[in-house]
Amino acid sequence: MPDLDAMLDAAQAARLKAYAPYSKFLVGAAIQSGSGAIFAGANVENAAYPQGSCAEASAISAMVMAGERRIAAMVVVGGGEGLTTPCGGCRQRIREFAGGATPIHVAGPEGLRASFTLAELLPHSFGPENLTA
Template sequence: MPDAIVEAALAARSRAYAPYSRFLVGAALRTEEGAIHAGCNVENAAYPEGTCAEAGAIAAMVLAGGRRIAEIVVAGGGEMPCTPCGGCRQKIREFAGPGMPVRMVDPSGQLLLTTTLEALLPHSFGPDNLAGSGA
């Protein structure tokens, strides 16, 4: 049976806008309620102004009213896993706990790596660190 979240990440990857690097990335996440949201990387001629696929998927989730990520899949190019960048790891942490599964797949949907957010972002700082701080 096809994996809907992997299919969503691959479909998002196919729509990525990467005219400069030519490195297409798609990401899809599933909320705790089962909804799937996807995003793709969008480059900009002013390189620092681009956005990552994971950030796009998170924005789509928040726009739809979601607040908790149950799992995320990142579809990159090539034979090496496309792990989320440091900034995206922190963005994911805002909406997921350390044990949340993170899968990386290749352009055909072949699984390259399964890990957890904790392994990608050890000793993370998240919303629970601010509990009781008055923030």
């Protein structure tokens, strides 16, 4: 069972470490892996805009570097009034390590705002099983 409180804490802490000097839009993400470990990441901008990294991608990289390969749940924390859901590219990155029923929680500085499954965010997705013969 995912530990939502621990993931929220990790994502909030990561958000405060984001490097976003251009947009000023700080994002943090946390993953609970299949083993129960939690991995966090923050967005990192670059003056050459397409070279930046999303918080979700950063958290996935931390998970992979620790030898984990399955996302059991994820939390994404952003600021502003709207929901900070994963971008399209990150939805596909999440899909590489998660199934359609995987919960993706979206939060703001005040706490949880909404929850979705990956299938709701990325319907009819293309995944690793599509490449098997």
